[in-house]
Amino acid sequence: MHQNIRQMLELTYSEENYLKAIFHLSEEGKKSVSTNDISAEMKTRPASVSDMLRKLGEKEVIEYRKYYGVHITEEGKKLALQTIRKHRLWEVFLVEKLNFSWDEVHEVADELEHIKSKILIQRLDEYLGFPKFDPHGDPIPDEYGDVRSRPRLPLSELEINATGQIVAVKDSSAAFLRYLDKVGAYIGARIKVMDKVEFDGSIEILVDNKKSIFMSKEVVNNILIMQ
Amino acid sequence: MHQNIRQMLELTYSEENYLKAIFHLSEEGKKSVSTNDISAEMKTRPASVSDMLRKLGEKEVIEYRKYYGVHITEEGKKLALQTIRKHRLWEVFLVEKLNFSWDEVHEVADELEHIKSKILIQRLDEYLGFPKFDPHGDPIPDEYGDVRSRPRLPLSELEINATGQIVAVKDSSAAFLRYLDKVGAYIGARIKVMDKVEFDGSIEILVDNKKSIFMSKEVVNNILIMQ
DNA sequence: TACATACATTAGGTATGACTAAAATATGAT
DNA sequence: ATCATATTTTAGTCATACCTAATGTATGTA
Structure with missing residues (x-):
């Protein structure tokens, strides 16, 4: 079922980063991902992206038709999910064990995710209690790349008086996460929609049945809820 | 006192590895370290070493006189000790928290030691209880590169009936460490020399006052004792 | 349909870090 | 003091991963 018959192919540090970016961009509903999109995401020039796409195409982790963008292959998805698994496990470690705040972990996890040892990740997973x-x-994908995601919807879609729990954020930039910390919103917080302002899309929510906070449309769009 | 006035210079992954190797080779009492020594240690060709020495010389972490080997500078020592600090802290983490055996940690720590984040190492140190x-x-050097080493001597120099505690090993190859595990020797074990065989240099020791084991000259030379 | 413009690729260059082969230097033995 | 040998360095190549400048392709608008 889950065994890899052929040798898992090795990607360089850089190839791994590009593939992860392509995977994330693919997730956003787009059929194919453009060179410019990748260039923006990776902060490299389009010419560099073209180079890399040729290489990733040869390794068959993407399907690459010149001038028409790329599709990630099944093999590519598997590899990207392994990188994402490592990244997210390290984030859990940094926050749970080393007391990093959730806006500090990205950069460090971006380095840690490239450590190759398989046994390291297995034991880290176990040590963290298989989060x-x-x-x-x-x-966090499992070691076969399977993901159990919770059904979730943007906070903006909740009606007045509807309740739910914050389960994720779309934008995990340090600035946004620091804002959430400041107002007292966190993953797992139980919330209730008290009021919605049609005019500007802002809402008022009650956090953990005690604290009332106002959020702008921009913020509301970036918070995901499980009901 | 310990503040760095000028910007700490950045070394690449590879430069860091060479510098660490040069530091270790310097420790072995030699005045200067030869290109061939480094080549053997790094498993690269002498020509590649010459290239690297030129670069490290330009960055002033070593003193490089063509054809006469290299000396590590004070700046170089500082940087090497930072890498060694990171390597050893990660080793503690792997053994204490992730249940790696002490013969499995080297390779993984060799990758982890290059993660750059300073705050990561500070918090890891704290998390591990400042080992x-x-x-x-x-x-483990402190964050200023200071090392408190214990006075220690090779097991081979102990007289009959002398006691001590195993504090370190010279050769930390996986094969040697597995052998020690097998016979029940470990860092911290209290030992007593029961017999020394002049003929072949082997000895008999009592471990933790209960288990008697025989060790060849080769093994005895690789174990360090604190009395 | 033609073409301006946005987008993407190729060509050629740079730096890192490895290699082989050839040349230069040091050193020990006679 | 000379010379053979061992050691080290230089010269030239290659692969990765980036860049700029020039060229090629697609697409929507007139």
Whole structure:
């Protein structure tokens, strides 16, 4: 079932980063991912992206048709999910064990995710108690790349008086996460929608049945809820 | 006192590895370290070493006189000790928290030691309880590069009936460490010399006042004792 | 349909870090 | 003091991963 018959192919540090970016961009509903999109995401020039796409195409982790963008292959998805698994496990470690705040973990996890040892990740997973979600509420793929994601919807779609629990954030930039910390919102917080302002899309919510906070449309769109 | 006035210079992954190797080779009492020594240690060709020495010389972490080997500078020592600090802290983590055996940690720590985040290492250190020695008994430099090493001598120099405690091993190859595990020797074990065989240099020791084991000259030379 | 413009690729260059082969230097033995 | 040998360095190559500048392709608008 889950065994790899052929040798898992090795990607360089850089190839791994590109593949992860392509995977994330693919997730956003787009059929194919453009060179410019990847260039923006990776902060490299489009010419560099073209180079890399050729290489990733040859390794068959993406399907690459010149001038028409790329599709990630099944093999590519598997590899990207392994990297994402490592990244999110390290994030859990940094927050749970080393007391990093959730806006500090990205950069460090971006380095740690490239450590190759398989046994390291297995034991880290075990040590952390096989967590299913990272500190931002994103699901952690298992060692076969399977993801159990929770059904979730943007906070903006909740009606007045509806309740739910914050399970994830879309934008996990340090600035946004620091804002959430400041107002007292966190992954797992139980919330209730008290009021919705049609005019500007802002809402008022009650956190953990005690604290009332106002959130702008921009913030509301970036918070995901499980009901 | 310990503040760095000028910007700490950045070394690449590879430069860091060479510098660490040069530091270790310097420790072995030699005045200067030869290109061939480094080549053997790093498993690269002498020509590649010459290239690297030029670069490290330009960055002033070593003093490089063509054809006469290299000396590590004070700046170089500082940087090497930072890498060694990271390596040994990660080894403690792997053994204490993730249940790695002490012969499995080297490779993984060799990757982890290059993660750059300073705050990561500070918090890891704290999380581990500011350990002073790694699982092989080697001292962990503090964040200023200071090392508190214990006075220690080779097991071979103990007289009959002398007692001591195993504090470190010289050779930390996986094969040697597995052998020690098998016979029940470990860092911290209290030992007593029961007999010394002049003929072949082997000895008989009592471990923790209960288990008697025989060790060949080769093994005895690789074990360090604190009395 | 033609073409301007946005987008993507190729060509050629740079730095790192490895290699082989050839040349230069040091050193020990006679 | 000379010379053979061992050691080290230089010269030239290759692969990765980036860059700029030039060129090629697709697409929507007139």
